[in-house]
Amino acid sequence: MTTGFSQASTRVHDKLFKLGDADSYNEVVDLFDKYTEQFTRHLPAPMMAMAAVQANQCILDIGTGTGIVALEVARSLSEGGRIVGIDLSDGMLATARAKAEKEGLAEQTEFLKMDAEALQFEDNAFDNVLSLYALRHFPNPEKAVAEMHRVLKPGGSVVVAVGSRPELLSRGGVVAMSRRITSIIRRLAGRELAACEFLDQLVNQHIPEIVNSDTAHWTADRHGFTGSVRGLLESAGFTDIDSTWRGQYSIIESPEEFWELQMTFSSLARKRIGQAEDSVVDGLKNEFISTCEGVLARKGRLVYQSGAAIISAVKP
Numbered sequence: 001m002t003t004g005f006s007q008a009s010t011r012v013h014d015k016l017f018k019l020g021d022a023d024s025y026n027e028v029v030d031l032f033d034k035y036t037e038q039f040t041r042h043l044p045a046p047m048m049a050m051a052a053v054q055a056n057q058c059i060l061d062i063g064t065g066t067g068i069v070a071l072e073v074a075r076s077l078s079e080g081g082r083i084v085g086i087d088l089s090d091g092m093l094a095t096a097r098a099k100a101e102k103e104g105l106a107e108q109t110e111f112l113k114m115d116a117e118a119l120q121f122e123d124n125a126f127d128n129v130l131s132l133y134a135l136r137h138f139p140n141p142e143k144a145v146a147e148m149h150r151v152l153k154p155g156g157s158v159v160v161a162v163g164s165r166p167e168l169l170s171r172g173g174v175v176a177m178s179r180r181i182t183s184i185i186r187r188l189a190g191r192e193l194a195a196c197e198f199l200d201q202l203v204n205q206h207i208p209e210i211v212n213s214d215t216a217h218w219t220a221d222r223h224g225f226t227g228s229v230r231g232l233l234e235s236a237g238f239t240d241i242d243s244t245w246r247g248q249y250s251i252i253e254s255p256e257e258f259w260e261l262q263m264t265f266s267s268l269a270r271k272r273i274g275q276a277e278d279s280v281v282d283g284l285k286n287e288f289i290s291t292c293e294g295v296l297a298r299k300g301r302l303v304y305q306s307g308a309a310i311i312s313a314v315k316p
């Protein structure tokens with residue numbers, strides 16, 4: 001049986017995790033914006049299409065980051081439309097606001113600091129809810145999904161994209177499996193390194209896990225998230241659940257860029273390195289760069305491949 005003390009302790013831990021996770025991005029906001037624009041630009045359009053976004057709607061973007069989804073929505077809105085983006089990172093929100101101002105989209109957008117697991121909106125406030133790569137950062141994703149359901153108007157759609165491998169028997173799964181087999185052969189020959197796996201392995205070797213966990217507990221050892229998210233949506237009361245998958249494969253040109261990319265996108269690496277001694281970090285980075293240079297000298301490649309399961313559902 002869970003005691004009141006343990007419940008309070010869990011709440012404190014969850015709050016610290018969320019705030020710490022958000023703060024860990026503040027030092028890499030510019031890089032995050034750069035690499036998000038480079039590697040996730042293909043995702044807002046299919047998300048908007050699955051939600052059937054209309055120009056006059058009021059839409060919520062959960063975990064907005066530097067606004068890649070929110071600003072894409074804003075560009076499609078008419079005078080009566082509005083997009084609200086929420087996040088817990090002050091740095092991310094400041095960048096999103098600045099980008100909206102620069103594009104002349106400030107009137108259609110609003111960016112607020114807010115916890116996705118406790119939304120400060122009235123019931124039935126939004127026509128659609130979107131969320132890109134945020135759900136895996138929440139310690140209690142069921143609360144976040146329940147909140148999405150609460151603030152969504154009846155008949156409205158939620159579209160959630162999470163990092164995930166494609167379903168095995170799908171077209172994307174066949175392509176990914178073929179690419180993975182080729183990748184394994186190249187790695188065994190010392191001719192390929194993959195982000196963010198490579199840096200995470202080095203960090204695990206050199207820097208022990210910090211007390212405040214690197215990632216939300218529910219994400220541990222999960223690679224195919226489509227089924228997990230479907231279950232969360234069903235439990236919250238959503239219906240008409242559908243999904244698709246989008247992937248990308250990129251070759252990174254230099255070890256320094258490869259380091260920057262992984263330090264930006266890997267929560268594990270970013271948090272542990274941020275708390276490590278300078279001498280430890282220097283040694284780890286030297287090993288990282290040296291290994292990359294060895295791979296390139298063998299005419300190998302540094303690769304970043306990612307995939308997103310995009311899951312839509314409707315509030316009856």
